[in-house]
Amino acid sequence: MAKNSKRASTVDTAVLAPLDWVDERTAAVRGTKWFLFRNVPRDVNWMQTLGSAALTAFIVQALTGGILAMYYEPSSSINPQTGKPVAYSSIEAITTDLTWGWLVRGMHRWGASVFIILLFLHMGRVFLFGAYKYPRELTWITGVLILVTGMLMGFTGYLLPWDQTAYWASAVGINLNGTAPFLGPWLAQFLAGGPEIGSETLAKFYAMHMLLIPGALIALIFVHIYLVTRLGVSSPPWSGEAAGRERPAAKPEAGRSGLVRGSGGD
Amino acid sequence: MSDSGNHTRHQPGSSLWPIGFAVGVACLLLGLVINWIITPIGLVLAVVFGVLWARDVSRDVRGEVPEIEPETRAVADEATESPAPVAAPEEPLPTYSRSRFLEASTVGLGAAIGALVTIPVLGFTILPSFKDVAEPDIDLGPIDNFPEGTYVIASYLSNPKVGEVSRRTAFVRNNGMTAKGPSFTILYSRCVHLGCPIQPNGPIDEQARKDVNGVELRPVLAQSFGCPCHGGLYDSEGNRRAGPPVRSLDRYTYSIKDGRLILVSLYSVANVSGTGADAQISSYSWASPGVHVDGVEAWLYPIVPSQVTGVP
Numbered sequence: 001m002a003k004n005s006k007r008a009s010t011v012d013t014a015v016l017a018p019l020d021w022v023d024e025r026t027a028a029v030r031g032t033k034w035f036l037f038r039n040v041p042r043d044v045n046w047m048q049t050l051g052s053a054a055l056t057a058f059i060v061q062a063l064t065g066g067i068l069a070m071y072y073e074p075s076s077s078i079n080p081q082t083g084k085p086v087a088y089s090s091i092e093a094i095t096t097d098l099t100w101g102w103l104v105r106g107m108h109r110w111g112a113s114v115f116i117i118l119l120f121l122h123m124g125r126v127f128l129f130g131a132y133k134y135p136r137e138l139t140w141i142t143g144v145l146i147l148v149t150g151m152l153m154g155f156t157g158y159l160l161p162w163d164q165t166a167y168w169a170s171a172v173g174i175n176l177n178g179t180a181p182f183l184g185p186w187l188a189q190f191l192a193g194g195p196e197i198g199s200e201t202l203a204k205f206y207a208m209h210m211l212l213i214p215g216a217l218i219a220l221i222f223v224h225i226y227l228v229t230r231l232g233v234s235s236p237p238w239s240g241e242a243a244g245r246e247r248p249a250a251k252p253e254a255g256r257s258g259l260v261r262g263s264g265g266d
Numbered sequence: 267m268s269d270s271g272n273h274t275r276h277q278p279g280s281s282l283w284p285i286g287f288a289v290g291v292a293c294l295l296l297g298l299v300i301n302w303i304i305t306p307i308g309l310v311l312a313v314v315f316g317v318l319w320a321r322d323v324s325r326d327v328r329g330e331v332p333e334i335e336p337e338t339r340a341v342a343d344e345a346t347e348s349p350a351p352v353a354a355p356e357e358p359l360p361t362y363s364r365s366r367f368l369e370a371s372t373v374g375l376g377a378a379i380g381a382l383v384t385i386p387v388l389g390f391t392i393l394p395s396f397k398d399v400a401e402p403d404i405d406l407g408p409i410d411n412f413p414e415g416t417y418v419i420a421s422y423l424s425n426p427k428v429g430e431v432s433r434r435t436a437f438v439r440n441n442g443m444t445a446k447g448p449s450f451t452i453l454y455s456r457c458v459h460l461g462c463p464i465q466p467n468g469p470i471d472e473q474a475r476k477d478v479n480g481v482e483l484r485p486v487l488a489q490s491f492g493c494p495c496h497g498g499l500y501d502s503e504g505n506r507r508a509g510p511p512v513r514s515l516d517r518y519t520y521s522i523k524d525g526r527l528i529l530v531s532l533y534s535v536a537n538v539s540g541t542g543a544d545a546q547i548s549s550y551s552w553a554s555p556g557v558h559v560d561g562v563e564a565w566l567y568p569i570v571p572s573q574v575t576g577v578p
Contacts, residue, residue: 076429076430171462172460174461175555178556185570189396190392192395194395195532195577198432
């Protein structure tokens with residue numbers, strides 16, 4: 001602690017006492033410190049922030065997607081006012097009529113590509129650094145599953161604008177699944193809800209895009225980040241420091257005084 | 267002999283009941299699609315094998331000894347020489363504690379409840395895609411609308427209630443009269459590579475456009491069809507001439523009723539030799555685009571949905 005002035009102790013009581021109260025009952029503060037205040041190798045670099053960047057992109061997708069869902073209607077029936085399908089009309093309304101709708105839709109539409117690109121860059125970094133090796137194999141495997149579910153998000157989301165591009169690209173995508181051996185044709189018919197794309201396909205893809213796949217994706221992200229936190233960040237391959245070396249003891253006066261009592265240095 | 271002291275119990279092999287259980291569930295689901303009569307058979311199979319499987323799995327928990335005879339090798343003369351085996355000291359009877367019972371019943375009840383909830387949900391998820399997917403027959407109007415020897419683009423809604431999303435396109439060519447009545451070649455417009463809409467390579471006669479009960483008819487001068495997506499090219503009989511498609515274009519079966527042309531259902535075609543009314547068509551049950559229907563590759567697709575559902 002810095003100065004033991006009266007003011008400092010008042011702050012202590014006002015801010016820290018409630019936190020202590022919560023922490024005693026939930027371990028939330030200890031958990032947050034365990035998650036955030038980790039030792040990392042001295043020579044980490046910017047490339048090791050690609051995972052956090054991908055996480056940020058996902059959070060942007062989740063928020064903008066949640067907002068878009070307030071205005072989007074997944075129906076292929078014709079809107080009598082516009083003479084176009086309800087889904088396409090609602091997309092048009094989001095883009096042209098609603099305040100900043102173009103921005104939120106644009107963020108979601110381009111953010112989808114950003115998310116996938118960041119996943120690939122992150123994967124490339126992990127591969128080139130050899131960071132998938134013992135003990136981080138399961139982190140890699142959950143990461144691969146995140147990539148696959150992320151691509152499923154892209155596949156199911158692409159149909160939702162319900163324009164010609166969406167329709168035919170999804171037809172090709174569904175038939176591509178249909179060429180898988182043995183169960184492929186069954187998978188294709190399941191995805192389309194029948195021999196051809198129909199009105200059920202849109203509702204089905206919407207449900208998958210909004211509920212099922214995001215649920216799986218969020219669960220996978222939690223497991224992935226838990227493993228990263230538990231196992232720590234790996235050194236770059238050119239690191240001169242021996243792996244598993246003990247960290248030198250922090251100097252008390254130089255250490256940051258952390259978020260909460262007793263979290264600075266040690 | 268070294269064998270004599272080695273009468274250890276053999277570990278039971280891994281259970282085969284799950285296979286029977288899976289067959290039962292598959293039978294049940296298939297029954298729901300094809301015929302209600304098969305459903306109870308599947309149900310019985312699933313329940314019987316499920317119970318056997320559960321018995322197998324819970325053997326350790328229940329503390330039951332697997333009924334496997336220890337392997338013995340009785341050598342005749344040795345058996346006579348050695349004295350009668352000493353009765354083994356009486357072992358305490360295996361106990362079955364309350365906590366074991368509660369553990370097993372919790373897991374068992376949980377599994378039963380889980381199955382009760384999961385099976386209907388699974389059926390609801392999967393079956394609607396395969397049940398009642400038949401599309402009605404389509405009346406394309408009087409056959410006089412189809413001039414002999416040229417293709418006509420027929421565009422119709424297979425289900426007007428659903429709307430534009432059910433729009434289908436067929437390329438219809440009148441092959442003229444044969445001994446068995448009028449002959450037609452009717453190609454489906456979906457590319458058999460990945461299902462994009464193929465286009466006739468020729469000028470469309472928009473002046474001769476007709477509308478018959480919501481079916482749009484436009485004659486076209488085309489001797490080939492091309493796909494804009496990945497460059498598939500088909501000749502006038504629907505045979506692949508270039509590009510990635512894996513078979514010939516799908517065709518419709520048709521009937522003539524009161525001088526009107528009726529589209530009935532789709533089938534897949536491996537190859538067509540000959541042309542028009544004399545064409546020899548190797549036909550197969552309809553398969554989704556990209557699926558091989560003949561040759562070695564067709565082994566990868568032993569059963570396609572239309573063989574089970576009979577549709578389309």
